[in-house]
Amino acid sequence: MKIKLIDIAEVIRSKNAGPYELTFDIIFKEWEMFNMICKAGVINKELIAGLYKINVEDVINVIEFKPAKAIKSTIKRPFSSGKLGETDVYGAQQHAPLLGLEFDL
Numbered sequence: 605m606k607i608k609l610i611d612i613a614e615v616i617r618s619k620n621a622g623p624y625e626l627t628f629d630i631i632f633k634e635w636e637m638f639n640m641i642c643k644a645g646v647i648n649k650e651l652i653a654g655l656y657k658i659n660v661e662d663v664i665n666v667i668e669f670k671p672a673k674a675i676k677s678t679i680k681r682p683f684s685s686g687k688l689g690e691t692d693v694y695g696a697q698q699h700a701p702l703l704g705l706e707f708d709l
Contacts, residue, residue, distance in 0.1 A: 605708070605709055606706050606707070606708055607637075607706065607707045607708075607709055608705070608706050609630065609702060609703070609705040609706070609707070610703055610705075612632055612633060612634070612637040612641075613630050613631060613632055613633065614631050614632060614633045615629060615630070615631040616628075616629070616630050616631075616699050616702050616703060617629050617696070617699050618695050618696060618697070618698040618699035619694065619695050619696055620685055620694055620695040621678050621695075622685075623681075623684045623685040623686070624680060624681055624684050624685075625664065625678050625679065625680060625681055626678065626679050626681050626695045626698050627676060627677065627678045627695075628652075628676065628677045628678075628679075628698070628699055628702060629674055629675075629676055630647070630674060630675045630676075630702065631672060631673060631674045632673045632674070632675075634673075635673060638673045638674075638675075640709060641675070641707070641709075642668045642675070644707070644709055646707050646709075647666060647675050647677070648666055649663040649665075649666050651705075652666060652677050652679060655701040655702065655705075656679060656701060658679060658680070658682070662679055662680040663677065663678075663679050664678040664679060664680065665677065665678050681695070
């Protein structure tokens with residue numbers, strides 16, 4: 605069964621986690637889907653690294669945050685916030701690659 609992340613998530617967002625890191629939050633609508641995705645382990649460091657075209661070592665963490673029905677991930681920013689050439693000072697527009705995710709479960 606193919607499942608689109610945008611269909612099962614209430615919130616998909618990105619934001620600064622300091623000037624050198626970006627964090628991504630995926631907050632699920634239902635416990636059933638949250639638990640299914642967590643059990644399958646499909647949102648992991650390798651997936652995030654692939655989506656953002658970075659080394660796996662640059663993915664700081666991917667954690668399941670059960671109190672919020674959420675999966676959180678943090679990566680090293682390719683450019684520090686506000687650095688010349690950086691295009692999103694607040695990191696609020698970096699979640700776009702997550703929007704196209706589909707899973708076979």
